[in-house]
Amino acid sequence: MNNSALEAYGKEFKSDNVAKRVLGTKVSPIKEMRIIAQDYNNVISFGQGIPYPDTPTIIKEKLSKMLIEKDISKYTVSPGLLELREKLSKKLSRLGITADQNKEILVTGGAMEGIFCAIMATVNPDDEVILFSPGFSSHIEQVRLAGGKPIFSFLKEKDWGIDIDDFKKKITKKTKAVIVSNPNNPTGSLYSKKDLIQIAKLAKENNIIIISDDPYNFLVYEGEYFSIASIPDMKENIIACFSFSKEYAMTGYRIGYAFATEGMLNQMMKIHDACCICASSLSQNAAIFALDSPIGTTDGIKKALDENRKMIMNGLNGIKGLSYVEPKGAYYIFVKYEKKADSVSLAIDILKKVQVEVVPGSAFGPNGERHIRLAFGCRPEKIKEGLLRLKKYFENVK
Numbered sequence: 001m002n003n004s005a006l007e008a009y010g011k012e013f014k015s016d017n018v019a020k021r022v023l024g025t026k027v028s029p030i031k032e033m034r035i036i037a038q039d040y041n042n043v044i045s046f047g048q049g050i051p052y053p054d055t056p057t058i059i060k061e062k063l064s065k066m067l068i069e070k071d072i073s074k075y076t077v078s079p080g081l082l083e084l085r086e087k088l089s090k091k092l093s094r095l096g097i098t099a100d101q102n103k104e105i106l107v108t109g110g111a112m113e114g115i116f117c118a119i120m121a122t123v124n125p126d127d128e129v130i131l132f133s134p135g136f137s138s139h140i141e142q143v144r145l146a147g148g149k150p151i152f153s154f155l156k157e158k159d160w161g162i163d164i165d166d167f168k169k170k171i172t173k174k175t176k177a178v179i180v181s182n183p184n185n186p187t188g189s190l191y192s193k194k195d196l197i198q199i200a201k202l203a204k205e206n207n208i209i210i211i212s213d214d215p216y217n218f219l220v221y222e223g224e225y226f227s228i229a230s231i232p233d234m235k236e237n238i239i240a241c242f243s244f245s246k247e248y249a250m251t252g253y254r255i256g257y258a259f260a261t262e263g264m265l266n267q268m269m270k271i272h273d274a275c276c277i278c279a280s281s282l283s284q285n286a287a288i289f290a291l292d293s294p295i296g297t298t299d300g301i302k303k304a305l306d307e308n309r310k311m312i313m314n315g316l317n318g319i320k321g322l323s324y325v326e327p328k329g330a331y332y333i334f335v336k337y338e339k340k341a342d343s344v345s346l347a348i349d350i351l352k353k354v355q356v357e358v359v360p361g362s363a364f365g366p367n368g369e370r371h372i373r374l375a376f377g378c379r380p381e382k383i384k385e386g387l388l389r390l391k392k393y394f395e396n397v398k
C-alpha cells in the first residue's frame with residue numbers, strides 16, 4: 001500500500017539532492033486528492049475542508065474601503081498589529097484564557113503556521129510527539145519535518161473519544177509534546193472536559209508541551225467546547241493555536257494566531273520571522289473587522305453547516321456497506337467502508353469512476369485505514385449529487 005496518493009496516482013518525485021527530512025514526508029493526502037481531482041471534469045468535492053459561505057459582507061466592505069483610503073501594503077511588526085492582538089486577548093478571555101496582548105499573542109499565517117512554529121520551537125530530532133489517531137494529517141508531516149517521531153494514541157472507535165489508558169501507555173522519557181485538536185479532524189468528535197483535564201494533568205506531571213489546534217471551536221452542534229488552554233496552572237505547558245479560516249469563512253486569507261508564554265512565544269518568533277516575517281497586513285486588517293463584526297454575524301455559517309451535517313448523515317444511512325459515528329463538531333464525517341481495498345486506492349478509484357473527491361482514511365493515522373473522510377462544507381446541492389454518486393459507486397461499481 002502506498003500512503004501517498006500522488007505517488008499512487010503516478011506523479012513523479014525527484015530524490016537526488018533532496019533533504020532526507022523532506023523525503024521522509026509527503027504532501028497531506030487532503031491536498032493530494034485536490035491536486036489529482038484537477039484532472040477530472042465535474043468533480044464533487046468532499047475533500048479539502050472549505051466552508052461554502054462567503055466571508056461576511058461587512059468584513060469585505062470594510063476591507064475594500066480601507067484598501068482605497070489607506071496604505072496597508074507594508075510589513076507589520078512581526079508579532080502582528082497591536083490593535084489586532086488587543087482584540088484577540090479579549091476573544092481568548094471568553095474561552096477562559098488570560099493573554100497579555102503585548103507578550104503572549106503571535107499573529108500567524110493561519111493556524112497551520114502557528115502549529116509549525118510551535119513544533120519547530122519545541123521538538124528536537126528523535127523527540128516523540130503523541131498524536132491522536134485518527135487525527136489531522138498535516139500534524140504528522142509537521143512533526144516529521146522537525147525530525148520528531150509521531151507516536152499514535154488511538155481514539156476509541158465507538159465514539160472517537162480519547163482513550164486515557166492508551167495515552168498513558170504512549171508516554172515515555174522521549175515524549176516532548178502532544179497535539180490536541182478539538183473538535184477532532186477527521187472524525188468531528190468532541191473531547192470531554194474530563195478527558196482534557198486528565199491529558200493536561202499527565203502533561204504537567206511528565207513535563208510535556210501541549211500544542212492545541214482548535215480551528216473548529218465555534219462549530220459545535222452537540223455538547224460544549226472546552227479549551228485545554230484554559231486549565232489553571234498549565235500556562236508553561238501550553239501553546240494554543242486558533243484560526244479565522246472556518247469561523248469567518250476566511251480560508252484564503254491565511255490568518256490565525258498563537259498563545260503561549262512570553263518566553264516560548266519569543267522562541268516561536270524566530271521561526272515565524274524566518275518563514276514569513278509577518279502575517280499579511282491585508283489579512284490582519286480583515287481579522288480586525290471580523291472581530292469588530294456584530295454578534296451573530298457568523299451564525300448563518302454554523303446553521304448552514306449543521307443542515308449539511310444532517311443531510312450527509314441521512315444520505316449515508318441509505319448507502320449499503322458504509323457506517324459512521326455521528327460528528328458533534330467541525331464539518332467532517334469519517335466513514336467506514338466494507339469494500340476490500342486500501343483507502344488510498346479506494347479514494348482514487350471513486351474519483352476516477354464517479355468523479356467524487358474524498359480523502360483516504362490512512363492520511364489520519366494507523367487506525368484511519370478502511371475509512372474515508374468526507375467534508376460537508378460544500379453547497380447543499382453538491383452534497384445531494386455527491387451522495388447519489390457515492391451510492392452508485394458502493395452499490396453498483398465493481
